[in-house]
Amino acid sequence: MSIPEDHIAVEIDALARAARAASRQTLSLPTATKNAVLARIAALLAEKKLAIQKENAKDVAAARDQGMAAAMIDRLTLSEAAFAQMIRGVDEIIALADPVGAIEAMRVRPNGLMVGRMRVPLGVIAMIYESRPNVTIDAAALCLKAGNAVILRGGSEAIHSNLALAAIIRDALSQEGVSPDAAQVVPTTDRQAISRLLTQEENIDLVIPRGGEGLIRFVCERSRIPVLKHYKGVCHIYVDKDADQEKAMPIIMNAKVQRPGVCNALEGLLVDEAVAAEFLPKVVRELRQAGVVVKGCPRACTLSADCLPAADGDWGREFLALELVVKVVAGFDEAKAYIERYGSQHTETIVTENYSLANRFIREIDASAVMVNASTRFNDGGQFGLGAEIGISTTKLHAYGPMGLEELTTRKFVVFGEGHIRA
């Protein structure tokens, strides 16, 4: 699938222009039409399952030949369960309220002019992602529901699967009278295609990369288009001296153990020195019993024989595994300084019964989600009530935290006058 570089440029430019043209149609589609497209996608997924799985099998076979790790092959495979989940995901997006067209904060100015803000689609969104072909359906469904056109660029390892899924989406669009260019898969797996895509600031409004840090940095360094991203989740829990330890223990266990491989899992535990002697040995013991490797500061290691000494590189590390660091701190200020230094602005929790300290934590800690007495695992679009999410942003522009349908829109000003002129 390698084609000459100038050919790629021509092809990508045409694709971006076609997306822009389609976005002019999708921006004002009625909700009923968008839902009808999504319902057809769900129906076609069920209908064409065998054909899609056949294409998927080509990707899986190639991945095996190349010696891809079993976990990666697992993510690549469109199993029965993965298929059912894809279809359920589309149905859930159909059920979400359409944010487009809502007018917020309509006010009358002193001169009688009415000024409000209307939610409108962003326009054209480029998704750049790796391995999981189900993202093709999830991302397209969310972008289309919010009235956007979408350009999909999955990993080369999933190209056959992604093209088959894209064909379904385009069929569904056509059948409802919507331009199929509202959802396009970049047909080449050449990385030049990404670089070229990232220069199309006239025709693409937003880029969302999803994948490893390498992919995200590649995108950020080249993009002239705004990027929403999150690099990593290095989440902490601070157990204050006024913590209810009965609450602290399950929160910590849940945050670390329930699903250690995800971005909102706990990676660092901070314990106030006033309660460390009592609480730290208990929590380390429980963590060890759950199979967690606990690495601590010298004081933590003194308090608990189950603690291994942490290496310099362990502080601020995203383990994504049954492993974490524990540190004894002198109080709130040291915990805050630690989080400022090692946190990734993802999720930070304080466990405390102290009202004023909880308020300070909420106000002063800079992260996409700051929590009191709750597991870090709650930082998730579904858990927060946003519905399906397209990612979690740890940068602050436009969206900070989980991004749902609303984050795939923006607001324009609408003005109703009666012949108003400016004095």
Added chain:
Amino acid sequence: MSIPEDHIAVEIDALARAARAASRQTLSLPTATKNAVLARIAALLAEKKLAIQKENAKDVAAARDQGMAAAMIDRLTLSEAAFAQMIRGVDEIIALADPVGAIEAMRVRPNGLMVGRMRVPLGVIAMIYESRPNVTIDAAALCLKAGNAVILRGGSEAIHSNLALAAIIRDALSQEGVSPDAAQVVPTTDRQAISRLLTQEENIDLVIPRGGEGLIRFVCERSRIPVLKHYKGVCHIYVDKDADQEKAMPIIMNAKVQRPGVCNALEGLLVDEAVAAEFLPKVVRELRQAGVVVKGCPRACTLSADCLPAADGDWGREFLALELVVKVVAGFDEAKAYIERYGSQHTETIVTENYSLANRFIREIDASAVMVNASTRFNDGGQFGLGAEIGISTTKLHAYGPMGLEELTTRKFVVFGEGHIRA
């Protein structure tokens, strides 16, 4: 003021790091402290006026020596009027409500977890601007009021003025116990300094360029940090066949003539063919009488002898002068297609009494402000009730349209639990 390149890199990196450190203090400053800083800035501006004007005179003299155009020298000069306006601007920002800390949309999830969104400062904002030294005060005051640290990089032609104004701001910060690094002026005028600044994505959260298209493109092409910008304002008015011509005439005159050199002035007039024979000659005559050069399509030229034939390059041009294009269109669809092709997503107005067409225009036209029966000149933070504005964004991420205090903030999630864990 030329210094070696590696020295610039070291200096800029240190400056960005200092800004980040200061932003950790400013993010949770009480409103009273922020207002006290601003009040001191206003007081010091009055107190040190002569000293600042002396520094400004150096810039003005250098600009004269270099043969700078009179209009540019005018913008560079801190006259008595400009000084009074700067001080009044700071007072207006003191009077604005502080958006930081407000919690919106607090909801109780089915499991009892409370989830809301708190307005928080963006962090560190870099302003890159040209010529007008008053931007140093306006931008710093707005950024500080919203709890941000700010890095200011004005034009080389205003360097003495900007350093003198920055000294005032830093004095005011110190006197109120706030780190003076919350407002820093880049001390070198070397363009390498901008390039280096734009790589500091770890320590700068947002870049706002203000100036000519050249400066804005320079910034966009190099920045790894999100940029809020507007390239140009190519605004249109569409006079529908159902327009109240008594309203249309003053709206058009106001939009074109009241202040032709600004981004929300009218640049293109579209007239429905059904009313063109009646309305077009009248409006062209009025425009001509006000000194406006009117360039039209062939049909417009046939209808009015005062119309000059438009050249190809006139369509979509930002004249910023007493000049505009007029085109006869077959109706709404042609007007919409024209705006899609030639508009700059700034401000678009329809003049009509037709309810359904007004609704279609509002919904289907993609611009930061869409208006019915009102002058395009209203697209302005003050006119929209946002208070002082830091610019107008014509890109859609984060802000679309005038940007006030609120657009200098973002929202993080705040979560209140009672020992909640995820199932």
